[in-house]
Amino acid sequence: MEGRLNISKSDIKFVRSLQHKKYRDESGCFVAEGDKCVGELLGYFELEKMFRADELSAKQLEQLSALRSPQGAVAVFKKREQELPSLSSLSCELTLVLDGVQDPGNLGTIIRTADWFGVKRIICSRDTADCYNPKVVQATMGALARVSVFYTDLPDVLSRNKATAQIPVYGTLLNGRNMYQNGAICRSDDDAGVSGLLIMGNEGNGISVSVREYITYPLFIPSYPAGAKTSESLNVAVATAVVLAEMRR
């Protein structure tokens, strides 16, 4: 069946170009797919173009989609460009810091998880995957509407924090402290929960050396049973979730 919508070749070319960071940067736009994901983002990002599923033929949808199994609406939104908030304004919050997370699926899952645990801001190194990559947007399940993602130079931010705000800096390291031990996580007296920066590192190499030196609370997620031969590490999205769950319980 032919679609009821006339989609020009240039529309298709434009939407498909947004699979590439270069064209997202040039146009300031990104693409989201699926009725649920698009619906979540509608109130938060300025809508540029919308192609509703019931207006598209299967062929048109396939042409527009970056997914192997396209699932509903395809929408183009304007990216939000935001300034990193001042360090002092972060001192009573829990903020996630990602150092070189490369896999789009992992980044999307981390954004979704951050949203679940009430983390409002994620500060990323410049070599972390782009949060507007369609695979990331897909994996967030719409959480990009509530979580702000910033890209910056991490050693610069962390050295300024060390010199001024002195927000506690958590990070998972294989030689960190068992996160369930008393004092491994610094809880405020008034039960307002844990605040600080939580750094999670690259899939293969963990937290880079130039970032590691700023960690004031090194954490380790204990495997079970202690001392048994197991996997060498956890997936970074999984590790992020386990630490956030403990900080928010």
Added chain:
Amino acid sequence: MEGRLNISKSDIKFVRSLQHKKYRDESGCFVAEGDKCVGELLGYFELEKMFRADELSAKQLEQLSALRSPQGAVAVFKKREQELPSLSSLSCELTLVLDGVQDPGNLGTIIRTADWFGVKRIICSRDTADCYNPKVVQATMGALARVSVFYTDLPDVLSRNKATAQIPVYGTLLNGRNMYQNGAICRSDDDAGVSGLLIMGNEGNGISVSVREYITYPLFIPSYPAGAKTSESLNVAVATAVVLAEMRR
């Protein structure tokens, strides 16, 4: 540069065929890639064929590999066919039960996470992804060496458990009990840790109705802060990790 190894066309065809479940079932073989993953599996699965990275040209590696970025050795192993252990033998262990987990990356991450937390067995519904799918094998990072995965009819196993062994059955449900509340998780008196079956469900639909009725301890991972608008759910691999971490702490 030409590879130093003569690889026949039929070798390439055979290895590539193992990307499909039909041919894995016919041959009883599966393929693993990457020096680390292959190395982990070497002691646990019977080796059928091995193509070492230093023996392969880039072109040969690309022909053999299922990955976009091939990374080292490619090996063909014999699958292990195993009988599901008796329910009584599971009564003092923590066993994971997967009901329709579809995404290979999720399944692989779950196997890797199970390994980290000392879960030795995973019982899957027949519509769960195949643990010998190359994308699953890749995401396990070698954990398949230490975690046994079984496929069976879940309602059958769970009804037999209800009638005989009566192992506690945990499962995450949106209307479950806050998992951090006293008694939500049943801990043994002698501090031997939590034992039971932990059911995790499909990415979109959660635990199916015919399985849900067997849950004796419904659990819920609380979001933060209570009552705030967040993502509707956590990714299934992430949720599995958060529950396992709590049960093993």
